[in-house]
Amino acid sequence: MLITCPYCGPRDVSEYTYQGDGNRTRPDPASTDQEVWNAYVYDRLNPAGEHHEIWQHSGGCRAHLAVTRNTLTHVVSSVSFARDAGHKKSDSRRKTGAKA
């Protein structure tokens, strides 16, 4: 699998570290809403298909990247620097958190 780092160009997956679900938005640091924190730390969208995720080019420039990748085919459809993508984040995707 190759991921095209916006700085380094296409590089093998072995140069990257998967840093997880890319659509999570860290709650307000002062928030004490346990549900919100629980969702941030533990709940994942985990789709079978297009997935927004964070990868670090840890074996290259070390930048974190916002990657859109299909989890069924592994096809990477977009890559950008996570620090730029950060502002576009939306947290509207979550409907129901899993509860017991």
Added chain:
Amino acid sequence: MSPRRAISGGRIDRLRTIRFTFDGRPFTGHAGDTLASALLANGVTLFARSFKYHRPRGVLTAGIDEPNALVTVLSGAVREPNIPATMLEIYDGLNVASQNRFPSLAYDVGALNQLGSKVLGAGFYYKTFMGPVIGPLKGTRFWMFCEWFIRRAAGLGSAGLEKDPSRYERMNAFCDVLVVGSGPAGLIAAKAASDSGARVMLAELDATPGGSANWSGETIDGLPAAEWAAETLRDLKARENVRVLPRTTVWGYYDGNTLSAVERVADHRNTPAKGEPRHRHWTIRTQSVVLATGAFERPLVFPGNDRPGVMLAGAALRYVNQYGVLPGQKIAIFTNNDSAYHTAEALKKAGAEIVAMVDVRDDTSVAGREIAREVGGEYLAGHAVVATEGGAQVSGIKVQRINAATGALSGDPRSIHADCLLVSGGWSPTIHLASQAGLKPEWDNDLQAFLPPKPTQNWVGAGAFNGSFSTEKAISEGHAAGLTAAGATDGKADELPSVDADAFDPNPAPVFEIKAKGKAFVDLQHDVTADDVRLAHREGFVSVEHLKRYTTLGMATDQGKTSNIPGLAIMAETLGKPIPDVGTTRFRAPFAPVSVGSLAGERYGDIRPERLTPMYDWHVENGAEFYAAGLWHRPMIYGLSGESVEQAYVRETKAVRGGVGLVDVSTLGKIAVQGPDAGAFLDRVYTNMFSTLAIGKARYGLMLREDGFVLDDGTTWRLGEHDFLMTTTTANAGKVMQHLEYLLDVVWPELKVQLTSVTDQWAGAAISGPKSRDVLAACVTGTKVDNDALPFMGIVYGEIDGAPVMICRLSFSGELAYEVYSGAGHGTHVWQALIKAGEPFAIVPYGLEALGTMRIEKGHVTGAEIDGRTTARDLHLDWMLSKKKPFIGSAMMDREGLVAEDRLQLVGIVSLDNRPLNGGAHIVEELDEANPHGSLGHLTAACYSPSLGKYIGLALVKGGKARQGTRAFISDPLRKRFGPVEIVSHHFFDPEGSRMHG
């Protein structure tokens, strides 16, 4: 002359004789021979024994699809099992043994298994060996008892026990176009792509590129096809933008057009050249791929189809045309398609007698009938072979009339004398790589074969891979594919080479199995018969995956290259469904077996690099024994002769507590945290405040994970307004760095903070003990080191013996102590200067054992306690949790599970029986050596404390805070160590810290 070598012909070098041995017997062959062709030329027909029934087996194919003729290559004590004789190039001194037989290939006691073959059918293991319900063999023991015997009989070749001294290497390659397969389609594709300026790689699994041109006997551009191929190859090799890789099997098609291939660099030579790897593992990242991988011929399934002397017709064509070898003298041919007619022609030309042409089809082509007449022998259209005759070698065949549409046999069988039977059941395109790269293949009813799926990655196909079996089409498709792959469009089709070849209809009659009495094999290596397939059907294992798993069809070393389609066809017929409805197998990597050595590549014998501190050589010279700490080597003790580990660390500890010692702390993770927001950032990631830290001061810090558990600890030093030096534990350096980088990049991109790993920039030497200040005073210049100039947690800059140093006064040992940092390149220089300056004070170097002993005495935590499951409160570090600010982990650290009273909490443990304690021992309230139970927790670390004169340890104990001052027991059944202990505070030694503040 060898008995089966044709007088002339073939691409072998008849002037070069090669000597080799097979099962200890000397043989000769010629340069260009495979083991299979050389042995066939010598009249050898028995190559191997099958897996299950140990039936005698010959050679079925001429290539990588060989299911039968597997051998072990011996080089000294090193063994390479399960190598197809068809893929093994002979060289002088080659030593090969047959396998899976005892005592010999000709007489194998394992063949007795055949007697029970009715019982040993598919799935028999599952139905028996359950054993008795009671008694010593109850439960699974009866099975294990039987299994012992089964395992003694199992397996094909033996792996050696000696280390393979060979070199393996990995190679990264990048190109525009990778062409897989070098038959006419591949050669032309490579040429077209190269002509249009692309960087091209051409991989061929055989030794001689050219593919079918090497044995087709056709004429291309007026040249014999093999010569045309050689000529084209010479042209390609001379080009700057082409790399040709012979003996290279492309076996994996991974994501992102990454393909992997193994090049057998030196397998065809007795010894590799100096520095040359035996195998080279190529990882090829390419813009596009041309798949010109050809096709595999399928056998027909009929009783006796496994007898040595039965061979694929296409293989025979290759033996005669490429190797000048006749697979027999009196040859019968059995086919359901036209391709085998060419073999008949070629064999006749080379001097063999064709005794019969048996074709299941009634209405064969005019051209076919013409060839049949020319080659002579009986022509039996509308007939089938229903049996072979002979012992471990074909001596004849039985034929009977067949209706190709219904498969019904009629008339009486009759015998025909023959010493070899060539079979063709049609051709299956070699679509494995395409299948790995994508979707399901598509069934073609005319060809009775699966064609490549639609691409999901960037590849184009050409030639027989596409189901286009004529050389003319291979060339035109190859050309187009080469251009497409290179992204070019201006190639001229009229420049393509002309082909002079007999046209043939590749479509077979849809006959896969001849249903007559007797064992008819589908998977030859695993002895899966047509009846096994039908048994699987009866028992409901009807999906293709169930069929494979239940019968082991296609699971042998040849991965079903010759057996998958016939097996599927028999299941389809039994179900009364079309073949594609039964299912298709998705092919997975590897296309063909790959040596483990090649995949390990350069890491074979060197799995991980070593990480060395600047003072490593000094430690070695001064008697250190080392620990592995991740990739680092760290001194454990500096033992004197005759000293035990415990004696050494006790001596070193006493020397530090009583005087002064020096320890290498260069492995601590060090991160430069720089920028105007560095202080604010640290406040967010540490539980305590750092923005308030004065320049020139250090502070102990604690980090939590987002989930509120402890991540790491360490000191961070403020070197400037915007400049901090963070230290982490050795083990967590990488993890902490990544954690911080994530936060800066993803969570707080607005912060102006720069992180740099400076672990390797600094050598760290911690000098500890009441005399440490005296030693520094004696060697440090440019600064004072007294309590005023350098108070606890203070930082000064100076020089030691001319080298600049940064000194921070902090203590892990609990003594008056300093960490002396210098540039790594000055590390040994400074270390030696400190040792020299310490000589009057009897300074000792000390290792991790002494360091660990002193930290246990002090109750400091390390990775054994920060094990990813402990909280700050568990470790008595509540005082570090700032209430003035949120920090990473603050929101989650108060969940009920993290604050429960009965959590494992840090305590000290004192041995009350004056015997050593072990890390990993458990703590119990009641001792029960026979049935240990009721664990309260465990020891994380233990040592003999010279300061207390006792064996002590740290432990994580349930509700430990409340248990201080109580008695308990150590329970260590694994090491049979039981005994009374006292639970105490983890601060064993100098709890007020007066020594380090002194």
Added chain:
Amino acid sequence: MVEQESPLKPVWKPGTRGNFSDGVGVYLSETAPGSIVQLAAWHGEEKAIIAAIKKVAGLTLPDGAGGGAATGTKAAFGFAPGKFLVVDEQEGLVAAFAKSVKTETGTVTDLSHGRTAIRITGPKAEWVLAKFFAIDFSLTAFPVGAGRSTVHHDIFAQIQRSAPTQFDVYVFRSFARSFWTALCHASEEVGYEVK
């Protein structure tokens, strides 16, 4: 001033080794520069850092990712967004940059001791390096002067092509000995000389 000790000392063995059927494939050496400095620009301040490199080191860096330049004694290249490695045969580069790079522009980090510079030069340099690193070493993909950040398993490397058949590989000092040993081993196939 105290000389920096080489981390390669016990494994640094001048001379030739390996298969010389096609001559010497590669020459291996440690360049031991006096200064290795990392410069990092805040977002939008990259040009200012490039200007500082021009001013302090006299090197003109082309725009774009991985752009770099090398002279006989000095070299600089980008290895990450906004980040550059600047190398000088002489010591003292850190102090010079510390003066010219302001807090508002970015940071200066001294790595003179932290990285070891290994030079591989010769007709087979690309071939040998391709055994380690999954990057395209061809001249078109990796032009002279340019820099790349990559990794060989655990060993991070920043690589600059300082001439058509010459690469300078900067590795963490603690890994230098392992890397050097592996590099020598991998070079035996083409014949190598340690200089």
Added chain:
Amino acid sequence: MAEYSAFALLKNALTGNQDWKPAWRKPEPKPAYDVIIIGGGGHGLSTAYYLAKEFGITNVAVLEKGYLGSGNVGRNTTAVRSNYLLPENVRFYEHSMKLWENLSHELNYNVMFSQRGCLNLAHTPGQLDDYARRGNAMRHEGVDAELMTPAQIAKLVPGLDVSASARFPIIGGLMQRRAGTARHDAVAWGYARGADRRGVDILENCEVTGFIKDGDRVVGVNTTRGEIRAGKVAVAVAGHTGHVMRMAGIDTMPIESHVLQAFVSESLKPFLHTVLTFGMGHFYASQSDKGGLVYGGDLDGYNSYAQRGNLPIVEEVMSEMLALFPSLARVRVLRSWGGVCDMSMDGSPIITTGPLPGMYLNCGWCYGGFKATPASGWCFAHTIARDEPHEFNAPFTLDRFQRGTIIDDKGQGSTPRLH
């Protein structure tokens, strides 16, 4: 249906093996069942089996979207062990072990469970202490464990590099002798046959396309073979948990689906008679009764449903194998495959009622799923039948994350790829 036995084999051999019957029926779906189990893998089938056997609930359907056992039960490295660290895990997996020990009998199907032992190699004193801690934790729960010396290990495992000059010398190991391997497919087939014989309908090629709800309550499912109603709907779909739960209206779960690759070598004369793990990386191996070395390593490390992985892990696993067995460089790897693992946030499973009324959930198996098959089904059946967990699965709730009562055997926190 006929019992399997040596006698039956002989009898059938005499009649040309014509009389064997299907191992399980291929029934048409009924309009409604008491319990529907989504997922015809090992856990779903064993749940159905124990529902019928232990709780007398036989009006049960198992819904499998493909062929039975097409998921991880047929895609693992077949190891069975209970050598965990934390008591919750030790107790659960030991319960599983005890079920394994009698499973072939119970199912009248030889699952070839072979207690050949599982040996974890230690390479540093600290690691040996960690293994001692784990082994002692097992012993304090009544589970067998012992430490082995390098000399004992060398004798047990020929070809292993036990030299002091190894990059990571072997200084000892933790052995669980009752651990071992089983024939993975046979486990699925045996449970399927056992459940079928007790009246359970196994519906292959029956993919769930949606949930039927009455208010919040789940009352059935829509499938590719029609609508099926049920009193209780149980979900045991491992790596596909996220996908199935989303159909029920639950968008997020404490689960990530990751690909784990496994490998088998060509058949070799058996020499490795135990399950072995490497301590300085992530590698485990055993040798099957056919002679193939069955081995694997770490996750690829990213979300995936593709059932196939990439090269870096292949290379890593092979390197680690040769670090242990330098003589195997010339052995060849024959097949590789990928399984989709339902990695939970603490590395431990979830077996619970809910999260919706009428629904029951079993997931989060990480790579532990195969060995858990009997206990998972047993506990899940209990939970479905009684509407409350058994003591063995009581800790494995879904709300433990929120409550912080997490069960983190590896101490890696909420980074699933590290568990």
